[in-house]
Amino acid sequence: MVEEQDERILTELQKNGRATNQELAEAVGMSTSACWRRVRGLEESGVISGYSALVERERAGFATSAILHVSLERHDAKFVDEFVARVKRRSEVLECFATTGDADYHLRVVVRDMHAYNQFLDEFMFRVPGIRYVRTNMILKEIKTGVALPFDTRRPRKD
Amino acid sequence: MVEEQDERILTELQKNGRATNQELAEAVGMSTSACWRRVRGLEESGVISGYSALVERERAGFATSAILHVSLERHDAKFVDEFVARVKRRSEVLECFATTGDADYHLRVVVRDMHAYNQFLDEFMFRVPGIRYVRTNMILKEIKTGVALPFDTRRPRKD
DNA sequence: GTGGTTCTTGGTAGAATGTACCAAACGGAG
DNA sequence: CTCCGTTTGGTACATTCTACCAAGAACCAC
CATH class of the missing domain: 3.30.70.920 (Lrp/AsnC effector binding domain/regulation of amino acid metabolism (RAM) domain)
Structure with a gap:
């Protein structure tokens, strides 16, 4: 299961997929090793399916x-x-x-x-x-092109 | 302008946004320092607007x-x-x-x-x-959710 | 409560990598 | 050819990664 600490890591890695483990650990408030292990777990369990550079469509020549x-x-x-x-x-x-x-x-x-x-x-x-x-x-205009899941929304009660 | 070498870098970084500079340089066939400078250029010119972890929607709890x-x-x-x-x-x-x-x-x-x-x-x-x-x-089913621009398509003649 | 088991944590150190410098090679323009 | 600006590959120091460790927390049965 993805718990709250994981969600903070995911939020951060969605914002900056190249954050160093140290930055990440600092941002989510845990030790580098604990953080690193969690990231690894998220990768291995497939919650994180990969990382990607986000490229500006028009600047890259796709009009x-x-x-x-x-x-x-x-x-x-x-x-x-x-x-x-x-x-x-x-x-x-x-x-x-x-x-x-x-x-x-x-x-x-x-x-x-x-x-x-x-x-x-x-x-x-x-x-x-x-x-x-x-x-x-x-498409006349891209108002928004995001990839980050909205972890800031309320989680359903788990009962 | 984004030229062919840059496109190879972008292709690679879209597939693996956390590739090390060494891996990247090897993949696109240039020295680590040349490669590193180009990546930096793409970031500073805004062609690369950021990096992101790709998170599996359903596994992360967004049904x-x-x-x-x-x-x-x-x-x-x-x-x-x-x-x-x-x-x-x-x-x-x-x-x-x-x-x-x-x-x-x-x-x-x-x-x-x-x-x-x-x-x-x-x-x-x-x-x-x-x-x-x-x-x-x-949405009943996600057939495909990509972020990578299709650099493999033919470039328009530049004349 | 106690004891035992399991999972998670923080620290650490050698290996790997990033990053800024250098001088050399290249490519046009005159 | 020579000059000048740009791009290249190599190198070395600083940063970061990553796999280990023992200590701590959480849990369950009794």
Whole structure:
């Protein structure tokens, strides 16, 4: 189980994934060794699945991004699995969620420019079998792009 | 400008944000000092905006998440700014994008359980002034949740 | 309460790494 | 070619990591 001390570590490591163990220990108020062991535990148990540099999309040359609503014609395992497998392979698709509502899937796609987006649709999206529709919502502005889980919200009573 | 060597560094640091400088230098094929200076440059120029631990949502106790489509009644700066400011303050809102299409905004919200989601709507979303509608699409399954920009895609010709 | 077991803690030291310097190599411009 | 600015690889000191230790806390059965 992830307890309160772990949550403080996670909060800190989400803010600064390259914090030294010493900084981290200081920030959460424990000894370096206790802290280090907890971090290791979180990594080994898979609570922390990795670390990543956060790169500014536009500065890195990716001017265009969009949210796609996708719906499938049929929902047999065959079509669903094929769709999922293809989505996982395409690096332009940063996120993909199966959702309730009109569309079956919400995707977020990031590309270098509009030409690349058109190409993405032509070469990839429109070729996936069994798709009913793909609706593109271009992203006009990124208000917020966070990865940090909200550990500051109240925990449910555990009773 | 971000050139090819930088892209290799970014690719690597997106995969492993805690790679040691030595590992990194080896992976991208340069000396440790050259590599270190480039990383520093990317950080100082803001291409790398930070580092973060990636935490498994469900293992960390956040069972519920949703994508919200939000549309505003009016689009005066007054209402827009208020909405944006409020969204930025709420840690449950991991992502928020202004988009084309029916909804003005797409948000991704993560909470501990359904009760917390209901509370989020009641206490926050439904109290923002000037909102036309909020449509909730519960996330049934996370197919993919990536943060790495697709540097493996073809760069536009620079001419 | 006591005793025993288990889990967690803080301290420490050798190994590994980061970071700032150097002089050398490179690449254009004239 | 020579000059000048930029980027490179190497090195050394300071910092940090990481695996051990024994001591302390928490728990349970009795």
